[in-house]
Amino acid sequence: MSLRQWWRDLAMGVRFAFAGGREGWVRALLTAVGVGLGVALLLLTTALPSAVAVRHQREADRTDITYSDKIIPKAADTLLVASSGTTFRDTDIRGRELEPEGPKAPLPPGVGKFPAVGEMVVSPALKELLDSSDGKLLRARLPQRIVGTIGESGLIGSAELAYYRGAEGLAAQGITGGRITRIDRFGNPSPVQERTDPVLVLLVLVVFVVLLMPVAVFITAAVRFGGERRDRRLAALRLVGADGRSTRRIAAGEALAGAVLGLVLGTGFFLITRQVAGSVEVFGESVFPSYLDPSPLLALLVGLAVPAAAVLVTLLALRGVVIEPLGVVRTAKPSRRRLWWRLLLPLAGLGMLYPMVGQGRDGGDFNQYLVTGGVVLLLVGVTALLPWIVEAVVARLGAGGVSWQLAVRRLQLSSGTAARMVNGIAVAVAGAIALQMLFAGVEGDYSEDTGYDVSRAQMQVSVPEGRTLAATARQLAATKGVQDVYAFDEGYANDGQGDDAHFGRVTVADCRSLRQVAELPSCHDGDVFASHVAPDADGSGQHNADGESGVAAKPGKTLYFDTSEDPAKPTSVTWTLPKTLKQARSIPDPTGYRRGGILVTPGAFSAKAAAGVRGEIYVHLDESMPDAREYVRNTAARIDPLEEPMTWVSVKRNDRFDTIRTGLFMGAVCVLALIGASLLVSQLEQLRERKKLLSALVAFGTRRRTLSLSVLWQTAIPIVLGLLLALAVGLALGVVLLRMTGTAVRVDWPSVLSMTGAGAAVVLVVTLLSLPPLLRLMRPDGLRTE
Template identity: 30%
Template sequence: MIRFGLRLTVAGGREAVSRLVIIASAVAVGVALLLSTVAGLNAVDSQNVRYAWFNTGFEDSQPASDNAPVWWQPSGDNFAGNSIVRFDVAGTGPTSPVPPGLDRLPGPGEFFASPAMHELLATTPHDQLGARYPGHEVGIIGDDALPSPESVVIVVGRTAADLEAAGAKQVRTIGVTDPATCSRCVIGNRTDAMTLILSVVAGALLFPVLIFIGTATRLTAARREQRFAAMRLVGATPRQISVIAAVESTAAAVAGTVVGFGLFFIIRVPMAAVPFTGMPFFPSDLTLSATNVLIVGLGVPLAAAVAARFALRRVRVSPLGVTRRVTPRPPRAWRLIPLVVGVAELTWFIGRRPPTSMQQVAAFLPGFLIIMVGLIIAGPWLTLVGARLLARRANRPATLIATRRLADNPQAAFRAVSGLVLALFVTSVAVGVITTIVAYRSPQAANEGGDAALIMWAEPDDRANPDVLAVPGVRSATLVREDPSVRETGPGMNLPGVVTCADLARTPGFGRCPDGAQTAQVWPELVGYGEAADPARVWPAARFTVAEAEKLPAMTLVVNTDGTTATIERARTVLERAYPDRVRPPWWDGDFDNDFTRALTGWQQLANVVILASLPIAGCSLAVSLAGGLSERRRPFSLLRLSGVPLRMLRRVVLLESAVPLLVVALVAIGFGFGAAQLFLRAQLDYTLVAPGMGYYVTVVAGLAASLAIIMSTMPMLRRVTGPESARND
């Protein structure tokens, strides 16, 4: 029977081969996306493992070792939006451990740089970056030690005496603990958060693909059922029919699975460039385990065989089952229940956000998936409602025919557009969330004049002021001192910093003292958290005289610049050379804004992947469904043409049958998309949804216009399949 089933798979000539190719293509896309999601999770783990040595000295426990210790001092730095990871090291013997990617420890006056850091040093003026690292480059850090091709890392050699005086620690082993399993590690990916993101992305991509596969599998389903029913009438058993049906679907699924693996390896390189962890991956990170390959390679064809067995259950019950067809019962309003449940699930977590990312995965992901399933379940009922509303205003034969057909079988009508409906829901959620986050957390200028304040912590002193003031573009350097009473009694209503009014007057963009005051109470950065500098602000007077204030311990040095990258980085270099052993380097608000921008870029690229992948897949599903529907209904359409119905009227019927469920349910999907985004934002971030920009509306209109264009593209087929010869009984 298996051989016979394989012969029947292509026995229908061009039509059978076309059906096989379409099903295989749908399966291939689904397999490629599934493999990409699995490989993405594996890539996050691989990237995290290479962060392990960054946490040297911070692991929960270190194995015993007879190695000679190495002085180890990690620190961070920034340059023009790039986060630099720096390690100062000094070996104490020939057996001192060596970090991965290096062939030896650098000596005093030497450093190893990652490829990205090497490029920065080679293309940047020395006084903006290179002067921070005395000595010369002696090698490139290997890729096996870098989490990403864009990792900016430098390992600087120092003397043991310098690092001991700077408070560095001694370690005998280089860290190898995965940050995902290390409670004390300070750098690495939050793999549970990545699981949340990739799970949502996988669901958003796989739902349209599954609909596409289902639509392709049902292509010419009526004719196949008639063929199997005829075989039953001549003596075939239900089991034999099941085997034949399973062979047909499995053959297409096997071919699609093979192509899907090939497609995955084609898209693996561009997928590696998507920085959804904040940094891109190496292509070699997107790997598949043997278990992954076996599950997908065997599971997809097996699922196709099971689906085919259930798809033709009517034929197995009775060989006359395909002819005993009646109008299905109309869908009922209970189909809205899953939508209500999904909304209620997301609503319940407002004010009850789980504390960990994995708990947030379990909290929010089911709500989104339930709403997506709810749209599929509620779609036929919404289509029926739309058809009935249109029928009340119908005044043309084409409208009456279309609404009657929609009312008779809204399930089939909605099935054709279900993929597009889900794509619009996913697009609305992604755009709504990202637009709102950008609106709440977009970078802001440090003050109204476009200046930028570079801030130095860790008790600076006046000896750096003349040097930093000599940098072109630096306007002032204000020393903020610490109020001991605030430190002892708690902040209360007092501000923790003290500044002389003379110094504050040289920094007019950050406010002024009250009239007659000698000193003022200020924030350490001269601006409050989340605030912009305000020249009109009047700080409260402090109780210290100028002489008393100058004896207070230094707290921060606020350097006011013209805001240009060159000025900021030159001033930062001067300060770092003056204080080489500060673990926390000078910073300004733009450093944090750049970190956010990188993360936002990753989210936007993921959203673009979802939108650009789901819309074409849904369009293909629509085209296949329309073509299959016209092929199945060619005899009744031919009879209508023989009875005198003009072809243009049949075209209007087909257009209305597809456009009504598309437009009605699309509006509902968009509404639920924004509603789900609002609930998620309130529960997770306590934000209120911000309306998206014009780009979203252009995307939606373009998607709907493309869908209508796909519908119109099937009209030439209507002429071919409704000729007089199609009116004959087969």
């Protein structure tokens, strides 16, 4: 067979698709829409690495606070930068105060001119928030006049909240490199390449495979839309002289036409999505449209692979179909599907993953090819096993109502079509179950218990230099939404000035606050206590003990507080213990620690020694009041614009782990949307092919309710079987992945069931959406033929 004949047959199929009347156009359009949705998601996926890289680069380009101990001298090209970021309703706001020290001071990326004192430039999203009614509380915290907006080059996302505002006198507040620093250019001068965590790399690999596999499954299903009508047209071609091979190539040409049109539609869908992406925020993450720039090589691969897959899938699908001049031998009982080769795929996948079992993060990087190949084979095994399972189960179904019998008989005649419809759902659910198990299993390695007692306090405010603890505590206590405050002056003192000196913790607070950290026999202003950390109830020792005194608390002893800012020039203040000391027993304070050392009431602490302690205030909120935290942040901003209150959480997670999990959720939303859209298109195509059959049943008196229930059963039976298979494969894959990471195997049943329920919910929504078209098709005039 010459290549020229191949091209002629393919070209004829393309002409049939676009010049074959309404039937050809409808089929080509259905195929194109199904393929286009998949292509759009594939292009979006190929653009994600670029988006992540650009975000990281933008973040690196605007780096200013590097926490470096090295302080550069003041010059004409230096700039003082102070960190003044804040939080508004759980959303971080990046904030900087700028004070140029010369005419050549570097401008931040995206900023054309330094804001003056009392002015600020903000991101477009922050400007929109401040101008809205929702931003009224935040506006009280950021009252400066807005004189411009930050350009795209200075932001990591379209929805990022950020600002730069003018400042003066920053040098007088102390250049520490962490809170206030001096720079001569933006960007990290000495970036550190962190070691990549093998488990996180494994998570990323599995996430990409799991998200892309359903897309590939749906594309292969989309190119087979309208298969039965197409085969009847091919029988007509045999009647006019075409041989069997030519008809198959012509069919491949029709599929190729739909796939190419799908590429065009998919590109359009991607460009629309790309523009919309600039105005939406998903799970707290956003991008600019320009960030979503697919790799040319990957885009070319998609452009070549999709049409090639359309041709191959069509040729493979027609291998078992005998197309004769008088009809298509498809309605005869097909040969029984073989099981043995279908089991080889998941077993081969397990075989590829098995060598890495027990490797964990200490055994080096996981082999990316084995991981990808193993997961792909396991998920492809779902698509191979599901048709066999559906055929085996429906062959044994029988007695029931009329709607049940109609559905079962239809499934017995075309179980392969039903299995193809739910393959994508099954693959997506199986992958999601495995990922949820893996995330739940390793989550403990990337999260830690902070120890904070959030029932006693929910925020912490540091008292700035120059303000007294009592005045700051009164101001916070008077804030709306605050139920109580516990105020402490804290520091460390030495019992001598030599190398042999011991140090211990000193806590100054009123009696009510001291009772939050120790059991006191009695307490009056002027008392001093020696606090001891007693062993835990189980005798395990001093759990969470912080700062147990190394100082022998003896009456009349002199303690030294270090007040020097320069280690080369030590300075200190002294305080003498009173003649009477009371004993106290330490208890866990609101931060979760047991503080030993010396507890002092304000009346017993000298004003001179106050320079050696630093104030910390724990704030107990009225959680029933909306925006209680925002009122506290506003008060804290008035006290010190550079001091952001700390919000306590009971568990803290690794940022990279959270980023990967967020990426999974974002991808899952897109895949579920694709699943729903493609399944709906497939369902409509199936109903369209059965239009005359439905009309005939209605004409003979079949109730519409019965037909509607039969359609529901036809969808429900394969879905239940697909979800059960997905549950089994997902659990197996999850167990293997957990064993690979060296994590104890534990099934997170709520997550597993939620993933299974999400798949079932998508199918239910699609079925409900297909009912109106079904009712329109169930009319006797559908039998009319021209």
